[in-house]
Amino acid sequence: MPQDAPQLDQDLPPQVTDHGGGVWGIKVPIPDNPLGHTLVHVLDTGRGPVLVDTGWDDPASWNTLVAGLGALGLAVADVHGVVITHHHPDHHGLSGQVREASGAWIAMHAADTEVVVRTRSAEPGVWFDYMSGKLAAAGAPEAHLAPLRAARANGRLRTLPGLRAAVPDREILPGELLPLAGRRLRAIWTPGHTPGHVCLHLEEEHPAHLPGHGRLFSGDHLLPGISPHIGLYEDPSSEQATDPLGDYLDSLERIGRLEPAEVLPAHQHAFTDAPARVRELLAHHEDRLTGLWELLAEPLTPWALAERMEWNRPWEQIPYGSRNIAVSEAEAHLRRLVKQGRAESVPGSDPVTYRAV
Numbered sequence: 001m002p003q004d005a006p007q008l009d010q011d012l013p014p015q016v017t018d019h020g021g022g023v024w025g026i027k028v029p030i031p032d033n034p035l036g037h038t039l040v041h042v043l044d045t046g047r048g049p050v051l052v053d054t055g056w057d058d059p060a061s062w063n064t065l066v067a068g069l070g071a072l073g074l075a076v077a078d079v080h081g082v083v084i085t086h087h088h089p090d091h092h093g094l095s096g097q098v099r100e101a102s103g104a105w106i107a108m109h110a111a112d113t114e115v116v117v118r119t120r121s122a123e124p125g126v127w128f129d130y131m132s133g134k135l136a137a138a139g140a141p142e143a144h145l146a147p148l149r150a151a152r153a154n155g156r157l158r159t160l161p162g163l164r165a166a167v168p169d170r171e172i173l174p175g176e177l178l179p180l181a182g183r184r185l186r187a188i189w190t191p192g193h194t195p196g197h198v199c200l201h202l203e204e205e206h207p208a209h210l211p212g213h214g215r216l217f218s219g220d221h222l223l224p225g226i227s228p229h230i231g232l233y234e235d236p237s238s239e240q241a242t243d244p245l246g247d248y249l250d251s252l253e254r255i256g257r258l259e260p261a262e263v264l265p266a267h268q269h270a271f272t273d274a275p276a277r278v279r280e281l282l283a284h285h286e287d288r289l290t291g292l293w294e295l296l297a298e299p300l301t302p303w304a305l306a307e308r309m310e311w312n313r314p315w316e317q318i319p320y321g322s323r324n325i326a327v328s329e330a331e332a333h334l335r336r337l338v339k340q341g342r343a344e345s346v347p348g349s350d351p352v353t354y355r356a357v
Contacts, residue, residue, distance in 0.1 A: 016068050019264060020207030022183075023215070026068030028055030030090045038090045039266050040065060041217055042072060043202075046181030048080030051104075052200060052217045053266055057093035057164075065094060076101040083178065083185075084168065085219025086197040087112040091266060096166030107170035107178070109189060112196030116165050118235070128152040130234075131324065138327050139301025139351040147320065172198055184214075190221045190255060192248025193228045197221055199255060210272065212261030221248075222255055222263055224271040227281055231328030232335070245336040249285060252278050289342075292333050299346050299353035306330040 012018060015027040015037075022044035027037040041052040049069075055061045066076055079102040084092050087108065095106050108116070119127075132148045172178070174189035184203040191197055200217040220228040230248050256278035263277075264270050271277070288309075295308050306326045307315050318326060334354050337343035346353045 013067070013071050015064060016071050017270075019215075019262075019270065021204065023202070023264070024068075024072055025264065025270075026065060028061050028064050028068070028094075029058075030056045031058050031060065033090070035090070035267050037267070039264070039268075040068070041264055042069070042074075043180070043183065043185070045080060045183050048078050049074055050081040050083060050180060051079055051098065052083050053085055053091040053219070054082060054094035054098055056090045057097070062094055062097060065098075078102065079104045081170075081180070082106045083172070083200060084108040084112070085199070085217065085221075085266060086194040087115050087165065088194065088220070089165065091219065092116070092165055095168075096164070099166060105170050106166055106168040107172050108168040109172045109174070109187075109196030109198050111191070112194055113168050113171065115194070115196070115235075116167055120165065120167065125152050135303070135324065135327065137351050138331065139303035139353075140327070141303075144320075144323065174198070177203075188255065188258070190219075190248075190251035192230055192244055192251050193220045195233045195242075195244075195247075197251075201258060201260065206261040210261040212259050212272070212274075214260055215262045215264055216255070216258065216260035216274065218255070218263050218265045220266055221251065222274060222277060222281075223265045224263070224268050224277065226268070227284060229325055229329060230332050231325060232331050234328075241335065243332075243335050243339055245285065245332045246339060249282060252281055289333060289337060289340075292330075293337055293342050293356050296337075296343055296354055296356035299349065299355045301351050301353050302327055302331045302334060303351075305334065305354070 017025040019025060024042040026040045028040045029037050038053060038055045040055050043050045043052060055065055069076060076098060079098055081104050082095050082098055084095060098104055099106055128148050128151055132145055136145055172187045174187055176187060178185045178187060186201045186203055188199045188201055190199045197219055199219060199221050202215040204214055206215060230245050233242050233244055256275045260274050262270055262272050263274050295305060309330060311318060334343060342357055343354050344357050346355055
């Protein structure tokens, strides 16, 4: 750990956690979201603090981040760099504001930087047209499509998160050590939740000497009590049939083999025994795939499959936007079943239906 780490003479506020060894966590709120907050991590380096993720672009979130850094004796202007685990707005939202205040560099995997650039440069309405067509092809009823079409027609096109996201100026290269003075932080590419999601392995002895290999900033890839959303990679410009769930399961196994002493995720709380959590998630997804395969005894559209899947509340109570996410998750599971040879599309069906094999 660098020798000039902040010296704290007072108790930290509740939103700040000292993880030891020059690593702190700040709970940055996410407005109107059941997750509650993003855990932004502060890593002390020989050239100043580096943030792992930044939080949602919202005044309350910004004020919490500023106050959290202040409790560590730091100002935003002191931030040397920002490492983003993935492009989602609860992780990347404040990156641009941090850079404006500090001149810090922003690093992200190229696959997620591509998403940021594509979203920023898209012509108005492209996203609404894409989502309307995609949901119609998945079997969504007209009543669900109507609000998207109305928003497109009425010009309400500048409200989506990500349209003003900062473009990173550094690329995270998988497998390489990030150039951080006095630290050993290695990037592990873990696609699935997004195409360019990365975990960051701090290859240093745990400050409490816990057994295992260093610590892992896991972003949304590995969380202690929930499974991250795995849906289709959204790209209006591509018709490539990707397999995000397959990517995620493969990435999980890689992370399990690292056997970190402690995991510092972007939501919930820090935890140990990553291999056990990986096994739980692998078993969860296999059980879910088997359950969906059984549902496909009758041909179903992705929308109809999502209606029948088990969620944390009945389908009728799932909000509008969350239904879009649920359908994307159903499609990702269908892709995996098709790739495994356990399901197939029904020839000539429109909208397309799938059946078990």
